[in-house]
Amino acid sequence: MLIKKIYLENFRNYQHQEIVLNDNINVFFGNNAQGKTNILEALYFCALGRSFRTFKENELIKFNENISKIVIHYEKQNRENKIEISLNKNSKKMIKLNDIKINRNSELVGNLNLVIFSPDDIIILKQAPALRRKFLDILISQLKPNYVHILSEYNKVLEQRNAYLKTKNVETIEIWDEQLASFAEKIYEYRKMYIQKLQEKMEKIHPSLTNGKEKIIIKYKTGFTNKEEFLKKIKYNLQNDLWKGYTHEGTHRDDFEISINDKTLNLYGSQGQHRTAILSLKIAELDIIKEEIGENPILLLDDVTSELDLERVNSIFNIVKDYQVFITCTDINSILKYDCLTKNIKLYNIENGNVVSE
Ligand SMILES: Nc1ncnc2c1ncn2[C@@H]1O[C@H](COP(=O)(O)OP(=O)(O)OP(=O)(O)O)[C@@H](O)[C@H]1O
Numbered sequence: 001m002l003i004k005k006i007y008l009e010n011f012r013n014y015q016h017q018e019i020v021l022n023d024n025i026n027v028f029f030g031n032n033a034q035g036k037t038n039i040l041e042a043l044y045f046c047a048l049g050r051s052f053r054t055f056k057e058n059e060l061i062k063f064n065e066n067i068s069k070i071v072i073h074y075e076k077q078n079r080e081n082k083i084e085i086s087l088n089k090n091s092k093k094m095i096k097l098n099d100i101k102i103n104r105n106s107e108l109v110g111n112l113n114l115v116i117f118s119p120d121d122i123i124i125l126k127q128a129p130a131l132r133r134k135f136l137d138i139l140i141s142q143l144k145p146n147y148v149h150i151l152s153e154y155n156k157v158l159e160q161r162n163a164y165l166k167t168k169n170v171e172t173i174e175i176w177d178e179q180l181a182s183f184a185e186k187i188y189e190y191r192k193m194y195i196q197k198l199q200e201k202m203e204k205i206h207p208s209l210t211n212g213k214e215k216i217i218i219k220y221k222t223g224f225t226n227k228e229e230f231l232k233k234i235k236y237n238l239q240n241d242l243w244k245g246y247t248h249e250g251t252h253r254d255d256f257e258i259s260i261n262d263k264t265l266n267l268y269g270s271q272g273q274h275r276t277a278i279l280s281l282k283i284a285e286l287d288i289i290k291e292e293i294g295e296n297p298i299l300l301l302d303d304v305t306s307e308l309d310l311e312r313v314n315s316i317f318n319i320v321k322d323y324q325v326f327i328t329c330t331d332i333n334s335i336l337k338y339d340c341l342t343k344n345i346k347l348y349n350i351e352n353g354n355v356v357s358e
């Protein structure tokens, strides 16, 4: 998969900007707050229909403007494709895939496949389960469009059930429970399958990043494994749910846990172990996507050289040198010193929302 060209109009701090991209390594360098991450955000937005920084799409529109547009030309399986997203402060965003308007995010996700690695990712394994669910959901969504649909249906039913709980009159709650349980079972099957795939990849990747010193295990944490169990649990919880006014157990509480040498990472892991584990997780994600779509996904590396040590950066660069990669950094020399990247590299200097290719 290759992104050929990107056009930004009133997107973040860009007014009108076209960038023709290199098939291999692309490095955006410049001082802080010039617009480097904004470019990665635009690519991510076209792939997943959402930003990795905000839920509020109006923030993406340039200050004092009302409309914004991103256009991406890319090649997948040797075919030319185009994604166009228009944002409007006063109406819903419009997405076009190869000039045809699409109405649902689930029709967009999976067309442009990418993996992002940013130093902030370290919190995925440290903080609340929501971030880990998000990681897993995005991985599965890119590969199984049906999953996006099922997940959104589950969330809709959950919202309706919660509204119903608040009325305190729940005679027909079984209708919601039944639907919720059906979607929950399907989500469980997908998540179980992808946790298993991550495990298979990580158990090979992780020792290679730690000189064989660390064994990594990823474990799915969920309260049920099929529809019947889900229904039983939700029935058992009804009084508590009524009292709380929301459904407090279910698929929306799923999590996964990583352990290193049989010790839970977020209880006992050092900062460095967290970083290496997240690296394993991301490389595993990259491998899984590559295997399933039959070509290399795009890789976005935001500011990795300033946050990771030389050895870890070297491991990433050696793995990704054959991908189309978008790297941001403040100091260009922090990239050029890695020989493995310099064969087919294009540099772009970013200054106050202007891109100058070098
Ligand atoms: N909606 C917007 N309209 C105009 N400018 C914006 C908008 N949103 C963000 N910006 C500007 O974009 C800049 C930040 O861009 P970005 O995050 O890409 O910086 P960066 O080059 O990656 O910096 P760093 O090296 O610190 O990560 C800031 O100057 C910010 O004010």
Ligand SMILES: [Mg+2]
Pocket: 036, 037, 038, 302, 303, 328
């Ligand atoms: Mg940045």
